[in-house]
Amino acid sequence: MNARIMKHPILGERDPGKTMQFTFNGCAYSALEGETVAAALLASGIRTLRVHEEKGTPRGMYCNIGHCYECRVTINGIPTVRACMTLVEESMIVEAGTVLPTPLQKGGHHGCLIP
Amino acid sequence: MLDSLIIGAGPAGLAAAVASARQGLRVRVVDEFYQPGGRLLGQLHQEPDGTWWNGLAEAARLQQEAVEAGAEIRCGVSVFHVTRQDTSWIVSTSEGVMEASMLLIATGASETPVPIPGWTLPGVMSIGAAQVMTNVQRVRVGTRGVIIGINILSVAIARELLLAEVKVDRMILPAHSVISGDASHPVAVMQSMLRIAHLAPSPLIRMGSKWMKSTWMQRLGTALYPSRGFSMWGIPIQLRTAALAIIGVNQVEGVRIAHITPDGQPVSGTEQIIPADFVCIAGELSPLAELAAVAGCPFAYVPSLGGHIPIHNERMQTPLDGLYVAGNITGIESAKVALAQGTAAGMSMAFSHGSLRDPHVLSDSIKQIEIVRNNATLQFHPGIRAGRMQVGLMAAERSL
Ligand SMILES: Cc1cc2nc3c(=O)[nH]c(=O)nc-3n(C[C@H](O)[C@H](O)[C@H](O)COP(=O)(O)OP(=O)(O)OC[C@H]3O[C@@H](n4cnc5c(N)ncnc54)[C@H](O)[C@@H]3O)c2cc1C
Numbered sequence: 001m002n003a004r005i006m007k008h009p010i011l012g013e014r015d016p017g018k019t020m021q022f023t024f025n026g027c028a029y030s031a032l033e034g035e036t037v038a039a040a041l042l043a044s045g046i047r048t049l050r051v052h053e054e055k056g057t058p059r060g061m062y063c064n065i066g067h068c069y070e071c072r073v074t075i076n077g078i079p080t081v082r083a084c085m086t087l088v089e090e091s092m093i094v095e096a097g098t099v100l101p102t103p104l105q106k107g108g109h110h111g112c113l114i115p
Numbered sequence: 116m117l118d119s120l121i122i123g124a125g126p127a128g129l130a131a132a133v134a135s136a137r138q139g140l141r142v143r144v145v146d147e148f149y150q151p152g153g154r155l156l157g158q159l160h161q162e163p164d165g166t167w168w169n170g171l172a173e174a175a176r177l178q179q180e181a182v183e184a185g186a187e188i189r190c191g192v193s194v195f196h197v198t199r200q201d202t203s204w205i206v207s208t209s210e211g212v213m214e215a216s217m218l219l220i221a222t223g224a225s226e227t228p229v230p231i232p233g234w235t236l237p238g239v240m241s242i243g244a245a246q247v248m249t250n251v252q253r254v255r256v257g258t259r260g261v262i263i264g265i266n267i268l269s270v271a272i273a274r275e276l277l278l279a280e281v282k283v284d285r286m287i288l289p290a291h292s293v294i295s296g297d298a299s300h301p302v303a304v305m306q307s308m309l310r311i312a313h314l315a316p317s318p319l320i321r322m323g324s325k326w327m328k329s330t331w332m333q334r335l336g337t338a339l340y341p342s343r344g345f346s347m348w349g350i351p352i353q354l355r356t357a358a359l360a361i362i363g364v365n366q367v368e369g370v371r372i373a374h375i376t377p378d379g380q381p382v383s384g385t386e387q388i389i390p391a392d393f394v395c396i397a398g399e400l401s402p403l404a405e406l407a408a409v410a411g412c413p414f415a416y417v418p419s420l421g422g423h424i425p426i427h428n429e430r431m432q433t434p435l436d437g438l439y440v441a442g443n444i445t446g447i448e449s450a451k452v453a454l455a456q457g458t459a460a461g462m463s464m465a466f467s468h469g470s471l472r473d474p475h476v477l478s479d480s481i482k483q484i485e486i487v488r489n490n491a492t493l494q495f496h497p498g499i500r501a502g503r504m505q506v507g508l509m510a511a512e513r514s515l
């Protein structure tokens with residue numbers, strides 16, 4: 001299935017605009033002009049944008065309009081950027097959130113223990 | 116300094132910008148989304164007369180009118196604090212501090228989530244998320260999905276998914292929980308659906324809804340309601356099935372469902388898992404009013420309007436000097452009502468500024484809100500008028 005809706009019975013054709021390249025966790029992806037990071041990754045079949053900072057369970061886009069911060073990623077080195085609110089730009093570097101150290105918690109771990 | 120700063124470029128904020136900029140005010144609109152239009156952007160539904168309400172086109176029209184009137188629109192700007200200092204409002208944003216003599220908060224509404232076991236799995240999203248992904252970003256959210264929560268919004272968006280050739284396997288209720296309330300009660304859901312049956316494409320459903328005016332008939336209808344459900348635009352709507360949990364390891368793989376009694380209790384032995392690669396959860400909407408709270412505005416709790424509402428009068432003024440509200444922050448209604456409220460707020464700001472050449476346009480714009488409300492196809496709550504009256508009385512008590 002092609003995930004992109006190029007033709008729509010009411011909204012008409014989607015102008016593809018220019019195609020841009022970006023990376024997510026080091027892998028290359030492409031995006032159409034006007035696609036957010038969340039949309040471009042979804043179009044490539046990627047739903048997991050980060051893992052829970054403590055439990056490591058996968059998380060993806062939830063509200064898609066900036067309210068919930070479930071889609072937070074690191075973009076060009078800036079952490080906690082909402083993937084659903086950020087348009088892809090050429091050569092953008094996107095990284096998923098990872099598990100963070102919880103040294104003060106009972107049974108918690110230090111950052112250095114994480115591979 | 117700006118005469119007016121408007122937070123939110125939805126239909127309310129944009130309409131207010133058009134109205135006030137046309138009266139000569141220096142106006143700026145800020146919005147954290149990358150494109151103006153707010154929730155209008157994703158909207159696509161058919162009116163009873165067959166014409167389409169195309170929110171994207173409406174948003175583009177409003178944006179153009181606002182810019183032509185001389186308003187400035189800045190996207191990608193998040194507001195996180197507002198405070199009154201002497202005679203102006205100081206607004207802290209992700210792009211620095213802004214200052215204006217009047218402030219309009221038109222931040223709209225947010226969806227109330229309905230937590231269900233497994234709802235943090237990638238592939239689970241709010242119904243509004245699917246709307247924006249489909250109609251604005253134009254990417255399909257999956258190949259086969261389940262919508263949990265049957266209400267006016269989710270039925271409208273199910274059809275939008277269908278238009279984009281996204282398969283919705285079925286629409287079901289959330290299982291009963293301490294917070295699910297009426298949303299997991301088949302009879303209550305049936306009652307709220309009957310209010311929108313006039314929008315249904317099937318004459319059978321439209322006729323059926325006339326039959327079921329009395330409560331006992333609705334109960335009977337729900338009891339007899341086939342567990343297979345009926346379908347609307349080919350999408351099975353199953354009022355007697357509930358989602359118990361969303362299943363999957365790294366992302367959504369299915370939904371565990373069960374039949375439920377008319378009171379919403381699961382029937383033992385009817386559990387099964389249906390496959391899905393996406394799930395939409397549809398809760399209620401509530402006003403997004405944090406900034407008004409931060410400003411120190413008093414609130415009223417009005418369930419029929421969606422929750423806590425900043426107190427305001429018919430001119431959209433709050434008890435705080437120079438603070439206005441418009442759109443869904445004042446109560447959940449359709450985009451056309453938000454637009455009419457925005458126009459009234461814009462005129463009202465122009466009036467306070469002393470630049471309204473003809474004061475009649477303000478009273479006319481206030482009357483227009485009621486006219487639009489009466490003609491609205493989408494009625495979110497039957498108690499809207501009573502709720503609005505309550506807020507109006509509270510404003511009057513404060514001699515607003
Ligand atoms: C998911 C969803 C779907 C809906 N679908 C329909 C529909 O199909 N038909 C219908 O008639 N109504 C629908 N509604 C109701 C909808 O709220 C109104 O139609 C209308 O869009 C409300 O207009 P508004 O201007 O009050 O707010 P909105 O259109 O919601 O606009 C508010 C704007 O404020 C911005 N904003 C919020 N907080 C901040 C901040 N702190 N800083 C900067 N910007 C901020 C947001 O980004 C947004 O663009 C829907 C609502 C939701 C939540």
Ligand code: FES
Nearest residue numbers: 062064068069084
């Ligand atoms: S998905 Fe909710 S903020 Fe991005």
